[in-house]
Amino acid sequence: MSIAPSSDRVADLIEQQIAALALGPDDRVGTEEEIARELDVSRAAVREAVRLLARSHRVRAVRGPGGGVFVARTADRGLAQTVTGAITSMLATGSTSLAELTEVRVLLEVPIAGLAAKRATSDTLAQLRRAVGEAERHPEDEIVQRESDVRFHRTIAQAARNQIACALVAWSHELLQPQLKDLIGPAIVEAVARDQHREIVKAIASGKPALAEAAMHDHLRYLGDLLETVAPPPS
Secondary structure, eight states: OOOOOOHHHHHHHHHHHHHHTTOOTTOEEEOHHHHHHHHTSOHHHHHHHHHHHHHTTSEEEEOSTTOEEEEOSOHHHHHHHHHHHHHHHHHHHTSSOHHHHHHHHHHHHHHHHHHHHHHOOHHHHHHHHHHHHHHHHOTTOHHHHHHHHHHHHHHHHHHTTOHHHHHHHHHIIIIIHHHHHHHHTTTOOHHHHHHHHHHHHHHHHHTOHHHHHHHHHHHHHHHHHHHHHHSOOOO
């Protein structure tokens, strides 16, 4: 006699179905009945699995006509929000610091730049150049500088074509970079940062991972040095 799969297993199957169909936020997975039929499991098992996924904000269930189970957020976005939330709590309780997070950023984004050099497309390079160009055209606009900086680093992470890596560095775009800019803003020379961005793009375009990693390391080290200048570590 076959054993009915657990609700955890059915939840995994639903996650796999979402990934296989490349469904994104607000896309409809189906009704409980449709999902049960597709996965060849009981409707009760699907109902409990949906409850599990809803508790982790992966799906939402909508009742009534036109209702069903919908994707709330993709797995990579869920991971990104979990990491960001955890780091926010750590900062709030003083169990980590901006200096420590800047070190972690080096550990993550330097090898990601190397992957980008291997995997970047012409479209990726065009996006990176647009981000640098926009910052150059509006050197006195602080909002443009910040937005183009976030877009630049996010595009590099996406160019690496590794969803886990993208999720793990998302906290940097959402949490670290804004706070870091607030702190080192008076000391940073935006023209220098833009030159470093150009060198990173040039290295990625060359297709040489070691050059891209070195260029990214130089850029992040510059930001780290500025942080030590304005907020030196306790002696």
